[in-house]
Amino acid sequence: MNEDEIRTILQDMPTSVYGFCFHDDDGTPFVVLNARQSLERQRKAYQHELEHIERGEMYDPDYNEYGGCEK
């Protein structure tokens, strides 16, 4: 996975969410970070999402980060 392909989106979300990732129809990976979290939290969340992407987990149809493991 080439990290340059990863698009990052900053978005206001509930503070219980740190971030999640998804891919579009072309398979381009996106990391969405919560703009309401601290910069440090956003960095950690980014690293965390990167690991999901590197493991290919977001291509698993059962994978749902938004409802998942970001606590």
Ligand SMILES: [Zn+2]
């Ligand atoms: Zn996760």
